[in-house]
Amino acid sequence: MKTAVVICPGRGTYTKTELGYLGRNFGDRALLAAFDATRGALGQETLSALDGAAGYSVAKHTRGDNASALIYAATLGDFRALDGEAIRVVAVTGNSMGWYSALACGGALSAEAGFEVVNTMGTLMQEALIGxxxxxxxxxxxxxxxxxxxxxxxxxxxxxxxxxxxxxxxxxxxxxxxxxxxxxxxxxxxxxxxxxxxxxxxxxxxxxxxFHSSLQAPVAERGRARLSPSLFGQPKLPMIDGRGAIWWPGATDTHALWDYTLGHQVTETYDFTRAIGIAAREFAPDLFIVTGPGTTLGGAVAQSLILSHWRGMHSKIDFQTRQQAAPVLISMGMVDQRATVTKGD
Known part of the structure; x- marks a missing residue:
């Protein structure tokens, strides 16, 4: 069994090539129906309709109220598709909006609570669209x-x-x-x-x-007013946030987690590079698994590992040489790589 840190992608990863991703990969039809019902009750287009559209629309699919929910669902579906007999997840982290997904993958939010958080924040961001x-x-x-x-x-x-x-x-x-x-x-x-x-x-x-600037203070304030601290619980897996801080199972102050998620995480710089460096040093995983949708975050993960001088890597060639010899970075958005960490869903 291989150990893995799972990395959840953020905005900008559900692109034209990802259209239909949920239809192809999201195994829990009942959960997807619940997500659709939540959005339908809010007067929003369902994820099934967005994902199943005849064509991709930049104007529609990249909107915060649509993109965030699509990405969250794709990430959660991929996380649940991991082969638990071959992969032992030792920690989770994410990039930007991916922190919300990491909270659900890590067990600090239920699947439904995670969807409420991400859909609410994505909608608030889109409504304000500041900067x-x-x-x-x-x-x-x-x-x-x-x-x-x-x-x-x-x-x-x-x-x-x-x-x-x-x-x-x-x-x-x-x-x-x-x-x-x-x-x-x-x-x-x-x-x-x-x-x-x-x-x-x-x-x-x-x-x-x-995102991640003081300009988002009004959005953070509205999010805190709408999303209760009671949504947050103890994580089941260690979670590495956008400061490189680790939230440990059984030792997390859940109110502080709510406060960080809807405070600092919204209005201050998100240090993804540090999060990956901490993941590498503290957990020393065999693999870094980037969930879908998309494949664009892989380069930033590799660059972060190089900047951390992980396992003696100092350049793109160093990374590619190691990757070809024995892959350390798996992108679930790539069909061939996905097959190496799932049971063939």
């Missing part, structure tokens, strides 16, 4: 750490954020990428201050608000 996000790399295409480049970029961010009328801050420390959050003035100023790289950066993220 935006963009992404920009600080490592080159070889994924070699460049601390000086990162420091320079963060100094640029701080300088722009200090200007009158400009809001700009680090939203997510995402492997070799910086995800920035800000208002339009702040985001435009950064785009003007840095050179285009790799043919696509700096890249705005469609339908994304200024």
């Amino acid at each position: 935006g996000q963009l992404i920009y790399p600080f490592v080159n295409e070889d994924w070699v750490a460049d601390p000086a480049r990162k420091a320079d970029l963060l100094a640029t961010v701080a300088g722009i954020g200090a200007r009158a009328g400009h809001v700009l801050t680090l939203s997510i420390d995402l492997g070799g990428m910086l995800v920035l959050a800000g208002n339009e003035e702040g985001l435009k100023a950064f785009e003007a201050a840095v050179p285009p790289v790799q043919g696509r950066f700096p890249m705005r993220l469609a339908n994304h608000a200024a």
Whole structure:
């Protein structure tokens, strides 16, 4: 049996190629029906209808009130599909919105409570849609750490954020990428201050608000008013949050967990890189398993492991060499890799 840390993806991972993901992979039809009933009662389009649509719509499928629930369901379905006889999950973590999914996978929220949290927060984010996000790399295409480049970029961010009328801050420390959050003035100023790289950066993220920044304080406040601390219980698995802190089974203050989830996690930087580094060092798993939907988070996980110098890796080539010899990163969004950790669902 292999040990594994499971990593739950966040927004932006249910894309055109993922259309139909729940239909293909979500095994618990009754639970999906319950999710659909919850959304139907709120006047929202059901997950079955969204996932089963004839075509993918950026305008519809990337909206916070739709994307968050789709991603949560896909993640939870994948987590439940893991082969318990071959894989022993030793901890869970996630990226950004993936923290809500990790809470359910880790047992601190029931499947239904997790859906309530993610659907509520996704809807509140969409209703407010305060600010935006963009992404920009600080490592080159070889994924070699460049601390000086990162420091320079963060100094640029701080300088722009200090200007009158400009809001700009680090939203997510995402492997070799910086995800920035800000208002339009702040985001435009950064785009003007840095050179285009790799043919696509700096890249705005469609339908994304200024997640993990002080601009989300009103959303956090509304979330706390709607979501009771009683939804949260003791986790069954260790959970690594966006600070790299570990919430342990039997030793978690559930009110503090509610407070973090609907407070710091919403309004402060999410350090995914640190979460993965802590997962590697504290739990030393055989595998890192990224649930679906999508496959885009794998690069950030690999980059985070390289930045942590995990098992002597310092570059993309180091990672690829190890991965080819004996895979350490499994993406359940890839059919061939999925088959190695499931019972053939």
